[in-house]
Amino acid sequence: VGNDALGHPAASVAPTTQARTVLRPLPHDAVRLGSEGWLGRWQRLNRTATIPHCLEQLEVAGAIGNLRRVLDPEVGPRRNMLFSDSDLYKTLEAIGWELGDDRHDDADPLAAAFEAITALVAAAQEPDGYINSYWGRDGRPRWSDIRDGHELYCAGHLLQAGVAAARNGDDRLLEVGRAFADLLVERFGAPDAEAVPGHPEVEMALVELWRHTGTAAYLDLARSMIDRRGRRWLGEGRFGAAYYIDHTPIRDQSEVTGHAVRQLYLLCGATDVAIETGDAELLSAVERLWEDAYTKKTYVTGGQGSRHRDESFGDPYELPSDRAYNETCAGIASVMWNWRLLLATGKRRYADEMERALYNAAAVGLSEDGTHFFYSNPLQMRAHHDGSTEDSPSTRLPWYGCACCPPNLARLGASVHHHVATVTSRSLQLQLFTPGRVEADLADGTVVLDVETDYPWHATVSVTVVEAPGSPWELAVRRPGWCARAEMSVPGNPGPAHERDGYLVAERAWQAGDTAVVTLDLEPRWVGAHPAVDATRGCVAVVRGPIVYCLEDHDQESGVDLDDLAVDRSVAPEAHERDGIIVLTGRGTTGAAADWHGTLYGSDPGPAPAGREVRWTAIPYYRWANHGENAMRVWLPVASRASEVAGAPAP
Numbered sequence: 001v002g003n004d005a006l007g008h009p010a011a012s013v014a015p016t017t018q019a020r021t022v023l024r025p026l027p028h029d030a031v032r033l034g035s036e037g038w039l040g041r042w043q044r045l046n047r048t049a050t051i052p053h054c055l056e057q058l059e060v061a062g063a064i065g066n067l068r069r070v071l072d073p074e075v076g077p078r079r080n081m082l083f084s085d086s087d088l089y090k091t092l093e094a095i096g097w098e099l100g101d102d103r104h105d106d107a108d109p110l111a112a113a114f115e116a117i118t119a120l121v122a123a124a125q126e127p128d129g130y131i132n133s134y135w136g137r138d139g140r141p142r143w144s145d146i147r148d149g150h151e152l153y154c155a156g157h158l159l160q161a162g163v164a165a166a167r168n169g170d171d172r173l174l175e176v177g178r179a180f181a182d183l184l185v186e187r188f189g190a191p192d193a194e195a196v197p198g199h200p201e202v203e204m205a206l207v208e209l210w211r212h213t214g215t216a217a218y219l220d221l222a223r224s225m226i227d228r229r230g231r232r233w234l235g236e237g238r239f240g241a242a243y244y245i246d247h248t249p250i251r252d253q254s255e256v257t258g259h260a261v262r263q264l265y266l267l268c269g270a271t272d273v274a275i276e277t278g279d280a281e282l283l284s285a286v287e288r289l290w291e292d293a294y295t296k297k298t299y300v301t302g303g304q305g306s307r308h309r310d311e312s313f314g315d316p317y318e319l320p321s322d323r324a325y326n327e328t329c330a331g332i333a334s335v336m337w338n339w340r341l342l343l344a345t346g347k348r349r350y351a352d353e354m355e356r357a358l359y360n361a362a363a364v365g366l367s368e369d370g371t372h373f374f375y376s377n378p379l380q381m382r383a384h385h386d387g388s389t390e391d392s393p394s395t396r397l398p399w400y401g402c403a404c405c406p407p408n409l410a411r412l413g414a415s416v417h418h419h420v421a422t423v424t425s426r427s428l429q430l431q432l433f434t435p436g437r438v439e440a441d442l443a444d445g446t447v448v449l450d451v452e453t454d455y456p457w458h459a460t461v462s463v464t465v466v467e468a469p470g471s472p473w474e475l476a477v478r479r480p481g482w483c484a485r486a487e488m489s490v491p492g493n494p495g496p497a498h499e500r501d502g503y504l505v506a507e508r509a510w511q512a513g514d515t516a517v518v519t520l521d522l523e524p525r526w527v528g529a530h531p532a533v534d535a536t537r538g539c540v541a542v543v544r545g546p547i548v549y550c551l552e553d554h555d556q557e558s559g560v561d562l563d564d565l566a567v568d569r570s571v572a573p574e575a576h577e578r579d580g581i582i583v584l585t586g587r588g589t590t591g592a593a594a595d596w597h598g599t600l601y602g603s604d605p606g607p608a609p610a611g612r613e614v615r616w617t618a619i620p621y622y623r624w625a626n627h628g629e630n631a632m633r634v635w636l637p638v639a640s641r642a643s644e645v646a647g648a649p650a651p
């Protein structure tokens with residue numbers, strides 16, 4: 001179990017053969033990312049910089065010491081957050097995807113770390129399977145705070161780490177996890193057990209453990225935790241039942257609400273349960289909540305959860321730029337949830353949102369050097385921001401007191417190649433565009449493809465068939481929803497490709513050496529927001545392909561104040577190569593702000609006069625804050641032009 005018929009290890013989300021999905025994921029080792037591509041560079045940086053950095057910080061911050069202390073109280077006092085075990089498990093999951101893997105030749109130091117920490121975790125496990133460095137000791141009984149104690153959350157991350165390593169051939173952590181999962185089934189599996197975890201996460205972990213081991217009790221427990229939720233069993237807590245998404249059953253829920261990461265993890269688990277149990281009602285509830293999230297409560301970057309106070313979704317259209325919370329973990333959870341929905345339904349919109357979150361909301365969490373992180377991700381940073389707390393720092397920090405995000409990025413980076421392609425019996429769908437090799441088993445035989453592209457910077461994606469069965473099969477390439485025009489040429493058929501449901505498709509008896517060339521439209525585009533998003537009214541964002549751009553102070557001409565810049569959207573932005581990426585430049589004005597004489601409010605001065613013409617430079621949003629503290633903005637006021645001042649409608 002856990003491997004396919006030919007022995008390939010399964011990927012991070014591996015629905016069983018009886019699961020109701022439209023698309024199937026490829027095995028863990030089916031996609032090799034070319035090291036020159038965006039995804040491949042990230043995966044290498046993750047392996048060489050981010051994961052080693054996480055290991056170091058887990059030691060410095062005490063997460064590893066907390067487990068040592070379980071074995072030897074003389075080690076000293078417990079340190080850090082009560083859920084620090086989960087930071088450790090997420091890092092182990094990241095290494096799990098790198099283990100024993102001939103994708104790379106430099107994974108060995110990670111294997112040694114995995115070995116040592118797994119031995120520590122196993123030693124810290126109690127005879128009945130329980131393991132937690134905070135609960136069950138020091139006068140804190142097990143399960144005495146299911147709402148806020150994160151015990152089941154930590155358990156979930158242990159199970160996911162165990163599954164990752166086991167899929168790569170190392171079962172030791174899986175065995176630790178299974179013993180704990182068996183205890184969870186005993187403790188929470190009874191039909192009259194009411195408990196639901198305060199922080200969802202264990203649900204999707206239990207489903208994946210079931211997928212890997214075939215032990216049905218794990219799926220049953222995940223399903224009952226989903227179904228029990230919403231009866232206010234957890235009480236109100238500090239922020240109310242909706243914070244825990246325990247205010248109404250998920251099947252009746254009409255809006256995403258509460259703590260964004262909890263909501264999104266719960267939806268991942270619910271999607272998994274719906275797929276595996278063929279629960280169409282649950283899947284339709286999940287899709288309904290997706291509609292709410294992505295039509296009313298998502299930033300242009302794909303970030304989610306606007307409120308700092310309780311890390312929650314706001315009201316519909318409550319999407320302020322400067323106080324955007326947008327936890328990096330929520331961006332990662334968006335990738336996870338959309339991937340599950342893509343498999344379940346085959347609908348392109350889920351691949352589009354997965355891509356948007358990946359390149360923007362998740363990627364912005366990581367520095368260029370791979371060792372500094374954002375937890376919250378505003379879309380505007382003012383020049384004199386007080387960045388002295390980790391709640392909203394002015395620049396990325398090497399670690400956090402609440403360190404959920406860095407190791408979450410590490411596990412996504414290590415498994416990001418899982419999201420590149422999907423299959424049905426006679427079709428292969430390219431969902432993300434990256435140089436590399438894709439290998440898939442279709443009904444009639446193995447397909448091997450070499451993909452060449454410099455996406456997201458350049459518009460061409462060449463797919464060369466290396467190996468194929470002689471019989472016809474279909475190559476399907478996603479035309480992203482933002483891409484107005486796309487073409488696919490195939491040998492002997494230069495005409496426009498057939499398009500079906502957002503995918504360019506060509507079915508034929510492909511021969512080795514055949515190349516399909518896809519050209520996407522990467523012209524920079526102005527994006528506006530629904531007028532109900534008051535915070536961005538009168539502004540535009542500039543986007544190219546899947547990449548959202550921002551203006552950073554230090555890239556601008558001298559004398560340009562970001563708080564006083566307006567862009568001229570009648571002039572199309574120009575793309576330029578710089579340091580291996582594409583930056584955009586355009587025209588605008590500055591210096592038009594009226595003099596407010598030191599006051600905050602006064603009589604309306606009317607339309608601003610035309611300011612001085614300037615040229616602005618924009619960089620990808622995910623790259624901001626890599627060169628010191630700096631003002632930044634994504635949403636840009638539109639310059640008044642004579643015609644607009646006179647009351648004519650804007651173009």
Ligand SMILES: [Zn+2]
Binds near residue numbers: 327403406408
């Ligand atoms: Zn986080």
